[in-house]
Amino acid sequence: MAFALSRKIGLRTAAIVLAVSGVVGVGFTIGSIQYQQEQERAEVNRQVETLLDAISGTASAACFVSDKQLASETLAGLGGTRIIHRAAIRTREGVMAVAGGRSMPSNPVITRAVNSPFSKTETVCQIEVELNDSHLRQRRFDVASRTAAMQGLQVLAVAIAVLLAVAMAVTRPIRRISLELHRIEGRPGGAVAIPPGHEHDELGSLVVDTNRLIDGMSRLITSERHLRELRERDEQRLRLIIENAETGIFTLDAEARMESWNPACVRVLGGPTRHDAHPTLEELLPELAAQIAALRQRVFERERSASGDFELRDAIGVSRWIQLVLTPSGEGTMQGLANDITDRKRAEAEAQELAVTDNLTGVLNRLGFERALKDRVASHARDRQDGFTIAMIDLDWFKQVNDTYGHDAGDHVLRTVSARLKRGLRRTDTLARLGGDEFVIVLDGVTDEATAVTILHKIRNTVLEPIELDGGAIAHVGASIGLTIANDELCGAEELLRRADVAMYEVKKAGRNDVRVTSFPHAANETSHRSPADSRTI
Numbered sequence: 001m002a003f004a005l006s007r008k009i010g011l012r013t014a015a016i017v018l019a020v021s022g023v024v025g026v027g028f029t030i031g032s033i034q035y036q037q038e039q040e041r042a043e044v045n046r047q048v049e050t051l052l053d054a055i056s057g058t059a060s061a062a063c064f065v066s067d068k069q070l071a072s073e074t075l076a077g078l079g080g081t082r083i084i085h086r087a088a089i090r091t092r093e094g095v096m097a098v099a100g101g102r103s104m105p106s107n108p109v110i111t112r113a114v115n116s117p118f119s120k121t122e123t124v125c126q127i128e129v130e131l132n133d134s135h136l137r138q139r140r141f142d143v144a145s146r147t148a149a150m151q152g153l154q155v156l157a158v159a160i161a162v163l164l165a166v167a168m169a170v171t172r173p174i175r176r177i178s179l180e181l182h183r184i185e186g187r188p189g190g191a192v193a194i195p196p197g198h199e200h201d202e203l204g205s206l207v208v209d210t211n212r213l214i215d216g217m218s219r220l221i222t223s224e225r226h227l228r229e230l231r232e233r234d235e236q237r238l239r240l241i242i243e244n245a246e247t248g249i250f251t252l253d254a255e256a257r258m259e260s261w262n263p264a265c266v267r268v269l270g271g272p273t274r275h276d277a278h279p280t281l282e283e284l285l286p287e288l289a290a291q292i293a294a295l296r297q298r299v300f301e302r303e304r305s306a307s308g309d310f311e312l313r314d315a316i317g318v319s320r321w322i323q324l325v326l327t328p329s330g331e332g333t334m335q336g337l338a339n340d341i342t343d344r345k346r347a348e349a350e351a352q353e354l355a356v357t358d359n360l361t362g363v364l365n366r367l368g369f370e371r372a373l374k375d376r377v378a379s380h381a382r383d384r385q386d387g388f389t390i391a392m393i394d395l396d397w398f399k400q401v402n403d404t405y406g407h408d409a410g411d412h413v414l415r416t417v418s419a420r421l422k423r424g425l426r427r428t429d430t431l432a433r434l435g436g437d438e439f440v441i442v443l444d445g446v447t448d449e450a451t452a453v454t455i456l457h458k459i460r461n462t463v464l465e466p467i468e469l470d471g472g473a474i475a476h477v478g479a480s481i482g483l484t485i486a487n488d489e490l491c492g493a494e495e496l497l498r499r500a501d502v503a504m505y506e507v508k509k510a511g512r513n514d515v516r517v518t519s520f521p522h523a524a525n526e527t528s529h530r531s532p533a534d535s536r537t538i
């Protein structure tokens with residue numbers, strides 16, 4: 001019952017109306033009953049007075065002549081009414097007549113003095129009347145019952161009327177609205193119809209406001225859904241890009257542990273292979289632990305991106321290069337990129353190699369030699385014990401080969417001479433072609449002049465050997481060699497080359513195909529370019 005009351009406005013309203021009108025009705029009924037009973041009492045008195053008026057003339061005559069018979073007959077008229085229980089006529093001498101019993105009324109309610117028929121001021125007797133209490137009680141009870149029943153019916157009628165009114169005016173339209181709302185649930189753009197007859201009242205306003213709210217929310221939901229779809233599409237696209245990227249992409253937490261990573265990361269870094277494992281980069285690449293820790297520290301301290309190229313070698317010594325880029329992403333976390341740059345490193349190395357290699361002979365070119373000599377001079381500056389010999393070699397009669405057999409034959413001769421020079425050297429020595437038919441040699445650790453000259457004579461002899469050309473022709477070239485020794489004296493690469501060049505030029509001047517030495521001291525201003533100097537043929 002309480003459940004039904006809590007769920008039904010109509011029932012609840014009716015219960016309240018019943019309770020209130022019940023309380024009011026009871027009070028009203030009590031008052032009403034009292035009023036009705038007063039009226040009843042007055043009516044009874046009026047009826048008795050009327051009866052007394054009717055018999056008082058006869059009673060006056062009976063008392064005046066003391067006729068008991070007439071007095072009794074007069075009272076008998078009263079005995080016919082149900083409202084009078086007993087009546088008596090009393091004179092000064094005593095009771096003259098009684099009606100409704102033998103005894104006198106024990107509790108007379110109404111008395112009427114009866115005057116003489118001839119004098120309005122002389123009282124001859126009085127009539128005493130006792131009312132019929134049980135009849136009167138019954139009449140009062142009837143009146144009270146009728147009034148209470150009427151009042152009860154009235155309260156019930158009001159309650160039913162209120163119930164109906166609430167049902168018609170409130171509950172039903174609200175239920176219709178509720179049904180409409182259920183119907184449009186989850187359907188954007190739906191609107192609730194205003195219940196008929198409520199277009200201009202509060203319910204109508206409620207529906208309009210509700211529709212406005214629904215409309216606003218629908219638009220909000222639609223735009224929210226649209227944005228979510230766009231975001232999901234973007235995320236999907238981004239995820240695909242990240243998943244398919246060639247670059248390893250990962251994040252590190254504040255403890256430098258791998259938090260998330262894409263498949264390329266596993267390819268480039270070799271892990272993590274399990275999704276529940278979260279190793280640090282250092283654990284993943286133990287051989288690079290120190291360098292990676294330093295890189296992370298750099299990023300952490302400078303609060304900006306830093307990168308490093310790192311070489312990894314596998315068990316059989318094959319090298320692989322990776323590049324790591326770390327970017328701070330707040331609160332000690334980092335984002336990282338990992339690329340396999342082995343191919344790029346190889347290409348760079350090859351390009352560098354090409355830049356310093358002579359195309360024709362495969363030995364160092366001028367640029368390569370200058371770099372190698374600078375390194376050599378620098379290491380000599382660090383350790384003077386570590387001296388070396390530089391020898392400039394210019395082929396003799398080479399132009400003739402070109403002129404006689406053609407440029408290709410000349411190339412062949414240059415390649416052959418280069419190979420012969422190489423064969424006469426150790427792995428630690430350096431050979432370069434400076435251009436045309438001009439070569440240079442560095443004999444590592446050779447600081448003894450006699451030894452250097454011996455080696456270079458041997459080399460000259462190998463150059464002298466005949467060279468077979470395509471088609472069976474034989475070419476002959478010689479070698480003019482000028483050398484200088486860098487030992488305990490310091491001098492720059494340029495000066496060393498100049499001195500060797502001077503010595504070589506002396507050989508040319510002296511008839512070619514020989515070896516000459518330029519020794520220290522030999523100041524630059526003492527020997528102008530290819531001018532005679534302190535060079536000796538040995």
Ligand SMILES: Nc1nc2c(ncn2[C@@H]2O[C@H](COP(=O)(O)OP(=O)(O)OP(=O)(O)O)[C@@H](O)[C@H]2O)c(=O)[nH]1
Binds near residue numbers: 397407409410437
């Ligand atoms: N086949 C070929 N010839 C070259 C190349 N570079 C330079 N030459 C030629 O090499 C020759 C070098 O000249 P020279 O050094 O005067 O010739 P040479 O006959 O050795 O004369 P000397 O040095 O005075 O003994 C020139 O004819 C150049 O054209 C090359 O790469 N290939």
